Amino acid sequence: MELRGKKALVVGLGRTGAPSANRLASLGASVLVTDNNNNPGEAAKKLAPGVAIETGSHDRAMAEKFDLVVVSPGVPWESPLLVAKRNAGSEVISEIELAFRLVERPWLAITGTNGKSTTTALVGAMMAESGVDSVVCGNIGNAAVGEDAIFERPVKVVAEISSFQLEGVTTFKPRVSAILNITPDHLDRHKTMEEYTRLKCRIFELQRGDDVCVLNMDDEGASKLAGRVKCRLFPFSTSEKLREGVFVNDGVILISHASEIWKMGEAKDMRLKGRANLENALAACAIAFSGGADTGAISRALFKFEALEHRVEPVATIAGVRFINDSKGTNVGSTLKALDGLEGRVALILGGRDKDQDFTPLAEMIKRSGVAVVLIGESSEKLGRLFGGYEPVARANGMDDAVAKGAELAGAGGTVLLSPACASFDMFRDYRDRGEKFRESVLKTQKSAMAGKGA
Missing domain, CATH: 3.40.50.720 (NAD(P)-binding Rossmann-like Domain)
Structure with missing residues (x-):
């Protein structure tokens, strides 16, 4: 260029x-x-x-x-x-298009509505464990175009890519692409699910031949794209045995390719917990394997990897109440996955800046499961109307109040989950700031509890 x-x-x-x-x-x-x-x-x-x-x-x-x-x-x-x-x-x-044009490198490009950052970071760890010279960049951290290593060495580029970034690509053709899931998000900008999906598909549109596309066969939005793929498909699934791809069988994570099967280990032994993180783990195995990492390194990295901040991140357990920070849960699909698998009474801190989402699936799940709700932010009025006469629903003035009310509703043996299903910009700088404020509020609660014991 x-x-x-x-x-x-x-x-x-x-x-x-x-x-x-x-x-x-x-x-x-x-x-x-x-x-x-x-x-x-x-x-x-x-x-x-x-x-x-x-x-x-x-x-x-x-x-x-x-x-x-x-x-x-x-x-x-x-x-x-x-x-x-x-x-x-x-x-x-x-x-992203500029970086791709400026220097020829093999890209491992990851998109989806949820799980992108965790998957991208885990792929980077797997490549590093395998001794593959790679750079992790994109929406997860530094801009690819600003990473000097990409321009100085023949590295592999492991990139998290958003729908916003895909709006502006015309020649982008990664060596490995991945779509983790597609659920409603950013409809305030993209207007329709059809347009949002069309943009996500740009990640694999130009792939051909031996290029690889990784799709989530458990996700309706992603799996239905398989027929559009014109390169080699290497999918993953938590529920389906695959001849080619990554799957779980009797609790064991397996990679299957060309009539060979490699055992990664028991899913329950991962430090990443929850169904959403299991999907992220399978995706990372598929991407790293397709990108040249060896199976031993993939397994070692997988079982060493810790959850990223603000993504179903355990913060503390106080007087029997668990506090989990999922501030990155900025849409309905993400919050549904964060709730999946939590045991005991759950109090969900919900709300923020709405992105023109349909909250009905989340409201139905909450009512069905008996989840307590603490509402915060601009969307609290809209959400309050949606829940109607459902109880318990509390409204909070700020994060300290939300944490206190959540702890009271969850009780000993329960969980307070911050997974707002909304953007953060009504009350906070960004999702990181929101997560930090939650952590600070939890730590205040912990100090108060310890002081009470001392008295």
């Missing part, structure tokens, strides 16, 4: 803006970064000398012509600026 002498526009700073701008500038492009935030903060300080920046508006970006436009994931694809640039003949792409 020749960039010397070209004019490039980067829209949005965020986590990908500065790395994209700096990489473009290093390759000889004239770069302008535009961000309608008046105070872009630390991100602006990371721009290389010579990169121009416009903040507070897109006036300059609108007025000038550009050969290439690179879009940060948070910028809607149909924003007036992007529509204008496309109409003016500029090529508009995502940061």
Whole structure:
């Protein structure tokens, strides 16, 4: 991809803006970064000398012509600026597409509604355990285009990729692709499930021949895509025995390929717990195996791996009440999976900024299972109406209050689960901030309990 002498526009700073701008500038492009935030903060300080920046508006970006436009994931694809640039003949792409074009590397690309970060991190651990030189990047952490190792060594790229990033790909063709699941999410941006699914499918659309696509055969949204795949399919399932793929038989995780079967170990011995994490584990085995990791290394990494923060993460047990942080549970499907398998009385801290989801499946499961509910955030009114006369439903003013009410409702032997099924931006900076506030509230409860014992 020749960039010397070209004019490039980067829209949005965020986590990908500065790395994209700096990489473009290093390759000889004239770069302008535009961000309608008046105070872009630390991100602006990371721009290389010579990169121009416009903040507070897109006036300059609108007025000038550009050969290439690179879009940060948070910028809607149909924003007036992007529509204008496309109409003016500029090529508009995502940061993932830029990284893919700039240097030829084998990509192991992972998408899905839920489980992406855990699966991506676990694949990275399996590749490392196997001695495969790889870089973990994308939506999980650093932008791929900012990872110097990708441009300096023949590494394998293990990338978590969101639907927002897939909006801007045109030539992206990973060596291994994976769709973990497809359930309603981000419909405030994508509008329909059909559009959301169409974007997810971009991860495998250009794959052919010996490329590999990993699909979840237990998930209705993902499994029905098998007929569209034009490369080698290597699926996974917790319930179905597979001739080719990864599955569980009598509690044992198995990899089956070319009439050979490798035993990974007993699923119950994993440090990752719950059905959702079992699916993530099987997916990671399938992806890492397809990406060249050896089976012994895959098994060793699998049974050493700990849950990531804010993803069904045990925080503490206080006076017999377990507290679990699943702040990353930002949609209905994720929260349903977090609830699956919990024993005893459960109090669910639910709510936040709604993303135009249908909460009916979650409400039905809660009523059927007798889960207690503590409502927080902007969506509490909507959710309160949905639960109608169902009891117990409590409303909380902030996280401290939610944790206290949750503990009271769960009781000894029960569990307080933070899995809000909503975005966090109404009350918190992001899901990490929400999870940390939950952890802080739990630790306050723990200190109070210890002080009470001392008295």
